[in-house]
Amino acid sequence: MPSEFRLILKYADEPGYTPGMECYLRHGGYEALRKGLALQPKSLPDGKTQTGPEQIRDEVMKSGLRGRGGAGFSAGLKWSFVDRKSGKPIYLICNADESEPGTFKDRQILHKDPHQLVEGMILSCFANDVHLAYIYIRGEMPQGARLLNQALAEARAKGFLGRNILGSGYDLEIHVHRGAGAYICGEETGLIESLEGKRPYPRIKPPYFPAVLGLYMCPTIVNNVETLCVVKHVVAMGGSEYARLGTPNNTGTRIVSISGHVKKPGYYEIEVGKVTIGQLIGDPAFGGGLRDGRKLKAVIPGGSSAKVFKAGERFKLKRKGPDGKDAEKEVEMLDLPYDFDSLIAAGSMSGSGAIIVLDDSTDIVEVLANISEFYAHESCGQCTPCREGSLWMSKALHRLTHGEGRKQDADYLVKIADNIPGGRTICAFGEACSWPVQSFVAKFRDEFVARGLADEAGRAGRARAAGSTPEMKLAAGPESVCV
Amino acid sequence: MTPSQTIAAPPPDKxxxxxxxxxxxxxxxxxxxITGKPIPTTMIQACAAANVDVPHYCYHPKLPVAGNCRMCLVExxxxxxxxDRRLVMNPDGTPKMAKSPRPAIACATPISPGMEIYTSTPAxxxxxxxxxxxxxxxxxxDCPICDEAGECKLQEYSVEYGKAESRFIEPKVHxxxxxxxxxxxxxxxxxxxLCTRCIRFTRDIAGDDALGIVNRGSYSTLTAYPGRQFDNNYTLNTVDICPVGALTSKxxxxxxxxxFLKETRSICTSCATGCNITVGSREGRxxxxxxxxxxxxNACWMCDYGRLNYKWIHREDRLTxxxxxxxxxxxxxxxxxxxLAEISELLARAPQGSVAIIASARQTNEELYLLKKLxxxxxAATDSIPRSxxxxxxxxxxxxxxNAQGARLTGICSADMGGRIAEMARAIEKGAVRTLVVFGEDVVKHGLGAGLLGKLExxxxxxxLPNETTKLAHYLLPGCAHVEKRGxxxxxxxxxxxxxKAIEPRGDARPEWEFLHELVSRVTGQQGDANLEGLFNRMAKEVPAFNGLAWAGLGNTGVTVSL
Structure with a gap:
C-alpha cells in the first residue's frame, strides 16, 4: 500500500504543533545545527583534511539531493560551482517565492515549521562560508513573512543566529525580504535583481551565473525552501542514509501538491519515485480519486508550466533491468513513478511537484486560455520572444474561448509557441509559457480545431440570418490593464 | 572546460x-x-572580425550588453x-565538433578556442x-510618417530576414x-x-539614470522617471542609437x-573636443x-549643445x-x-609693425597658417580671442x-590666448598700429572698443555674421561657415x-583660405597653393608641429600631433 513518508512535514500537522521555538526544540529542533557546528576536521584517505563545512557539502553531494524548486538540479553540484576564491563574500538566498500555479508546499513549511527552514539555512550557510543570507518570500504570504521574522528573532535570542553561533566562532545573519507580487521573482537571477532593488529582469547567463556573479556581483547560492530544509535532515541522518530514501538518482522525499478534480486535494510528502501518478490521484492515502462518475482527462504533473499528460498516454521508458542493462519498457501515464527522471523521460517534468488533475468535465481550451493568460500577465517583458509571444498566444486563446475562433487556430498557436523556447529567451519563462500551449494543442488538437470550426459555423449562421458576410469581431483580449 | 592546451598554438592573447x-x-x-577592464571577447565581435554581420537591436559596441532582443541568436x-578530456578528432585530422543543442546570443557569449559559430543555418x-x-x-x-524610416533596423532586417506576410490577427497593444x-x-x-539602449546610454555613459521601463510583459513601456524631464546635455544620442523610430529629435x-539627406563628414565646432560628425544636408540646407x-x-557620441548649434548658418542676416x-x-x-587688389596694395605699402592681426580660433589651421605668414x-602682432x-x-x-590648438601651433597666439590684446589696444591708441585685420571675432566686445577702432586708418x-566690428569695417570680406568649406x-x-564641404556658401561669401591665399601671394610675392590639399601639405612642411602630416594621410578620423 502506498503511503506518505513524512520527513520534512513530520510534525507539521501534529495536533498542538506550533511554529514557535519551544515547540521546535521539544521536537529535537536545532540538534542537527549543534551536530553540524561541532564537526571536527576529518582526515581523508588521501591525506587531506576535510573541514566541518566541507564535510557537510560532501554529505549533501552524497545525499543526491535535487533542487525542489522546479529544475531538479543537483544541490551538491550547485554548491560546488560557487566561486570560493574570489575574495568576495558568498551569499545564500532562500527562494520562498513559491508562485507556480498549483504549488503550495513551501507555504506549509513556512506557516507550520519555519524553524526547520531556519535551521536548514544556518547549516547551509555554515557549509558554504556564508555570513549573510536572505529569505526572499512571496509578497502574497504576509503570514509566512511574519512567522519567519518571529522565528529568526527567536533563533537570535537563543544564540542560533548572530555572532559566534553556539560558541563556534561562526557568525551569520539572515534577513527576510518580501516580494511585491511577480512570478518572475522566483527565477533565481530575477530574484537577485529584485533583492538588489531593481526590476526583476532575469540576468543573461553567461556571464551572470549566480555561483560566480550573483547578488551584488558576488558568488551566491539560491535554494528553494524545501531544499534547504532537507539539508537539516542530511546533516542529522547523513547523506548516504538520506539517499536510501526515494529511488536512485531521485533520492529523498518530496512534498507533492495535488489540486484539481480529486476528492482530497492537498499536499502529500512521498518518497521520490516510490509512488505513481495514478496512486497520487487515486489512492485514499493521497488524492482519493476523481469525483464520482468522472473520468480522468488530463494531468499537469509539475506545476502549470509542465507539459500536460493526456489520460491513457503511454510512454516508452528506459529502465535498468535486473541484469543492470537498460531495457525499454512501455508505461501507462498513471503508472509513471512520480520522480524527476521518469517524468522528463515521458516528455514533461515534475517541476515544483504540483499535480493538477483534470477530469472529463474540463474544457481543455478554457484551461489553456487560463494558463496562457497567467503567463502573459507574468512575463517580465525583458526579452522579445517571451514578451510578445506570451501575450499573442493568450490573445488568440481568448478569442478562441469567446466565439471568435478559427479552425486554423490550433496550428497558429503552435507556430507562435515554437518560436519561444529552446534557448531563445533569457530565462526558462520562455519554456514555461510555451510548453503548455505546445503540449495542450498537440495532445488535444481535435478539441481546439472543433472549437474553431464551431465558432466559424456560428459566425456564418449569424451572418446568414443577418444577410451579410461572416465577420470576425476581434475580442478585446485578456485584461490589458497594467498599473 | 578549456581545450586550449591541446589546440595548435595561437599566441596566448589570441x-x-x-x-x-x-x-x-x-x-x-x-x-x-564602460570600465576599460579586459573582458572576454564575444561571438559577435569574432563575427565582426570575420566580416560576418550578425543582426542585432539591443547590442551596441559602446554600451554594456543587455542580451534582450534575441536577434543575434546563433548556433x-x-x-x-x-x-580522457582530450580532443576527439575526425578521420581527416580536424577536431570533431560538439554542436550545442541550444543557440546562444552572439552579443554575450564568450568565444573559446576552436569554437565554430554558425550564423546562417536554417535554424x-x-x-x-x-x-x-x-x-x-x-x-x-507607421513607416510612411516615421522619421526613422530609411535608417530603421526593423525595416532593414525585415528586408533581409523578415516574412512577406503577417499572420497576426489579434488587436495590437496600444x-x-x-x-x-x-x-x-x-x-x-x-x-x-524595448531594447534598452537609451536606458543604458543615459545611465552608463551620460551618468543620468533618467529612463526606465514601467509595466510588464508586452505592456512594458519606456518612460522618464515619473515627474522628471529627460534633460541632460547628451539626450539626443539616444535618438541616434534608438534602432527604431521610438525616440525622435524635436x-x-x-x-x-x-x-534625401546628403551626408558629409565634418567636425563639430562648438568646443575644443572636435567631435566627429556627419552633416545631413539637402539643397543647401x-x-x-x-x-x-x-x-x-568622441566614440559614437556628441553633446546636444554642439549638435543643435547649426541654426546660425541659415540666418537671414548672413554677410553675403x-x-x-x-x-x-x-x-x-x-x-x-x-x-583684394586694394587690400594687398595697402598692406604691401604698410610700414613694418603698423599692422596688427586678430584671427579667430574658429578658423582652420590652413587659414591661421596663411594669416601668420601674412x-x-x-x-604684424597677432592674437586671438579665447572663448570658454x-x-x-x-x-x-x-x-x-x-581650433585653439591650431592658433597656438601656427603661432597666431601664445599659450595665453588673448594676452596680447591689451598691448595691441595701446599700440592703436598711440597710433603705432594703423591697420587692423580681424577675422571672425567681434573685437569691440573684446577690448578694442568702437572708439579705439575709429582711430585706425x-x-x-x-x-x-554682422556685429559691432563688421559695422565699423572699411573692408568687409564675407566668409564661410565650416560646413561651406574644407579644412x-x-x-x-x-x-x-x-x-x-556640405553646402555652398551664401551670396558672394568665399572660403577664407581661398582669398587669404590670394592675398598672401600678392603681398609676399610668393606663389602659394591654390588648392586645399597643397596648402595643407605646405603648412605641414613649414609649421613644425605639423611636420610629417599630409592631407591624404589624415583619413576620416585625423592624426594626433604632440603639443
Whole structure:
C-alpha cells in the first residue's frame, strides 16, 4: 500500500504543533545545527583534511539531493560551482517565492515549521562560508513573512543566529525580504535583481551565473525552501542514509501538491519515485480519486508550466533491468513513478511537484486560455520572444474561448509557441509559457480545431440570418490593464 | 572546460575560431566599454572580425550588453572532448565538433578556442524570422510618417530576414504616443522595441539614470522617471542609437526624409573636443548633425549643445557681400578682385609693425597658417580671442573654440590666448598700429572698443555674421561657415582632423583660405597653393608641429600631433 513518508512535514500537522521555538526544540529542533557546528576536521584517505563545512557539502553531494524548486538540479553540484576564491563574500538566498500555479508546499513549511527552514539555512550557510543570507518570500504570504521574522528573532535570542553561533566562532545573519507580487521573482537571477532593488529582469547567463556573479556581483547560492530544509535532515541522518530514501538518482522525499478534480486535494510528502501518478490521484492515502462518475482527462504533473499528460498516454521508458542493462519498457501515464527522471523521460517534468488533475468535465481550451493568460500577465517583458509571444498566444486563446475562433487556430498557436523556447529567451519563462500551449494543442488538437470550426459555423449562421458576410469581431483580449 | 592546451598554438592573447567556416584569430579579451577592464571577447565581435554581420537591436559596441532582443541568436559548436578530456578528432585530422543543442546570443557569449559559430543555418534564419515577427506584431507599422524610416533596423532586417506576410490577427497593444520626454526628445512608445539602449546610454555613459521601463510583459513601456524631464546635455544620442523610430529629435522630426539627406563628414565646432560628425544636408540646407564614430575623440557620441548649434548658418542676416570704402560710398557691393587688389596694395605699402592681426580660433589651421605668414611679412602682432564655458567629464570642453590648438601651433597666439590684446589696444591708441585685420571675432566686445577702432586708418574684417566690428569695417570680406568649406582643426588633445564641404556658401561669401591665399601671394610675392590639399601639405612642411602630416594621410578620423 502506498503511503506518505513524512520527513520534512513530520510534525507539521501534529495536533498542538506550533511554529514557535519551544515547540521546535521539544521536537529535537536545532540538534542537527549543534551536530553540524561541532564537526571536527576529518582526515581523508588521501591525506587531506576535510573541514566541518566541507564535510557537510560532501554529505549533501552524497545525499543526491535535487533542487525542489522546479529544475531538479543537483544541490551538491550547485554548491560546488560557487566561486570560493574570489575574495568576495558568498551569499545564500532562500527562494520562498513559491508562485507556480498549483504549488503550495513551501507555504506549509513556512506557516507550520519555519524553524526547520531556519535551521536548514544556518547549516547551509555554515557549509558554504556564508555570513549573510536572505529569505526572499512571496509578497502574497504576509503570514509566512511574519512567522519567519518571529522565528529568526527567536533563533537570535537563543544564540542560533548572530555572532559566534553556539560558541563556534561562526557568525551569520539572515534577513527576510518580501516580494511585491511577480512570478518572475522566483527565477533565481530575477530574484537577485529584485533583492538588489531593481526590476526583476532575469540576468543573461553567461556571464551572470549566480555561483560566480550573483547578488551584488558576488558568488551566491539560491535554494528553494524545501531544499534547504532537507539539508537539516542530511546533516542529522547523513547523506548516504538520506539517499536510501526515494529511488536512485531521485533520492529523498518530496512534498507533492495535488489540486484539481480529486476528492482530497492537498499536499502529500512521498518518497521520490516510490509512488505513481495514478496512486497520487487515486489512492485514499493521497488524492482519493476523481469525483464520482468522472473520468480522468488530463494531468499537469509539475506545476502549470509542465507539459500536460493526456489520460491513457503511454510512454516508452528506459529502465535498468535486473541484469543492470537498460531495457525499454512501455508505461501507462498513471503508472509513471512520480520522480524527476521518469517524468522528463515521458516528455514533461515534475517541476515544483504540483499535480493538477483534470477530469472529463474540463474544457481543455478554457484551461489553456487560463494558463496562457497567467503567463502573459507574468512575463517580465525583458526579452522579445517571451514578451510578445506570451501575450499573442493568450490573445488568440481568448478569442478562441469567446466565439471568435478559427479552425486554423490550433496550428497558429503552435507556430507562435515554437518560436519561444529552446534557448531563445533569457530565462526558462520562455519554456514555461510555451510548453503548455505546445503540449495542450498537440495532445488535444481535435478539441481546439472543433472549437474553431464551431465558432466559424456560428459566425456564418449569424451572418446568414443577418444577410451579410461572416465577420470576425476581434475580442478585446485578456485584461490589458497594467498599473 | 578549456581545450586550449591541446589546440595548435595561437599566441596566448589570441583565440582562433571559425565563423561560417572561415577561420579568424581574435583577441582573447577586449576592453569593457564602460570600465576599460579586459573582458572576454564575444561571438559577435569574432563575427565582426570575420566580416560576418550578425543582426542585432539591443547590442551596441559602446554600451554594456543587455542580451534582450534575441536577434543575434546563433548556433555554435565547441571541440568535442573524449572521456580522457582530450580532443576527439575526425578521420581527416580536424577536431570533431560538439554542436550545442541550444543557440546562444552572439552579443554575450564568450568565444573559446576552436569554437565554430554558425550564423546562417536554417535554424538561425528561422530564429531571426521569429524574433522579427514578434517585434512587428505590436509595432504600429507607421513607416510612411516615421522619421526613422530609411535608417530603421526593423525595416532593414525585415528586408533581409523578415516574412512577406503577417499572420497576426489579434488587436495590437496600444501605448502612449508623442510622449514629451524632455526638451529635445519625443517618444513613441508603440514603436519602441524595448531594447534598452537609451536606458543604458543615459545611465552608463551620460551618468543620468533618467529612463526606465514601467509595466510588464508586452505592456512594458519606456518612460522618464515619473515627474522628471529627460534633460541632460547628451539626450539626443539616444535618438541616434534608438534602432527604431521610438525616440525622435524635436529639432529634426518631420523636417526631412532621411534618404534625401546628403551626408558629409565634418567636425563639430562648438568646443575644443572636435567631435566627429556627419552633416545631413539637402539643397543647401543643413538638417542635422549626427556624431560620427571616432574612438580617439568622441566614440559614437556628441553633446546636444554642439549638435543643435547649426541654426546660425541659415540666418537671414548672413554677410553675403564684399564691401570696400569705395563701395560703401557708392552704395553697392564691391568685387572680390577689386577689394583684394586694394587690400594687398595697402598692406604691401604698410610700414613694418603698423599692422596688427586678430584671427579667430574658429578658423582652420590652413587659414591661421596663411594669416601668420601674412603677419610675418608685415611684422604684424597677432592674437586671438579665447572663448570658454563650463566643461563636463564626457565631451564638452571648457574651451569653446574648435581650433585653439591650431592658433597656438601656427603661432597666431601664445599659450595665453588673448594676452596680447591689451598691448595691441595701446599700440592703436598711440597710433603705432594703423591697420587692423580681424577675422571672425567681434573685437569691440573684446577690448578694442568702437572708439579705439575709429582711430585706425584701415579696418579689414572678415566674418560670417554682422556685429559691432563688421559695422565699423572699411573692408568687409564675407566668409564661410565650416560646413561651406574644407579644412582642418586641431582639437584640445592635438588631433588634426579634416572636414568636408556640405553646402555652398551664401551670396558672394568665399572660403577664407581661398582669398587669404590670394592675398598672401600678392603681398609676399610668393606663389602659394591654390588648392586645399597643397596648402595643407605646405603648412605641414613649414609649421613644425605639423611636420610629417599630409592631407591624404589624415583619413576620416585625423592624426594626433604632440603639443
Amino acid at each position: 583565440i582562433k575560431v571559425k565563423v561560417d567556416g572561415r577561420e579568424v584569430e581574435v583577441p582573447r579579451t577586449v576592453p569593457d566599454p 555554435f559548436g565547441t571541440p568535442a572532448l573524449g572521456p 538561425v534564419k528561422q530564429m531571426r524570422e521569429g524574433v522579427l515577427e514578434f517585434l512587428l506584431i505590436n509595432h504600429p507599422l 501605448k502612449p504616443k508623442a510622449v514629451d520626454l524632455g526638451p529635445r526628445i519625443v517618444l513613441d512608445d508603440e514603436r519602441c522595441i 529639432d529634426f522630426r518631420f523636417q526631412m526624409r532621411v534618404w 543643413i538638417y542635422r548633425y549626427e556624431p560620427r564614430e571616432n574612438d580617439a575623440v 557681400q564684399v564691401q570696400s570704402p569705395k563701395s560703401r560710398v557708392q552704395g553697392r557691393p564691391a568685387t572680390w578682385a577689386g577689394a 603677419a610675418d611679412k608685415l611684422g 564655458g563650463e566643461g563636463d567629464r564626457l565631451l564638452l570642453n571648457a574651451d569653446r573654440n574648435p 584701415t579696418l579689414i574684417v572678415s566674418d560670417i 582642418t582643426f586641431t582639437n584640445a588633445k592635438g588631433r588634426v582632423q579634416k572636414f568636408m
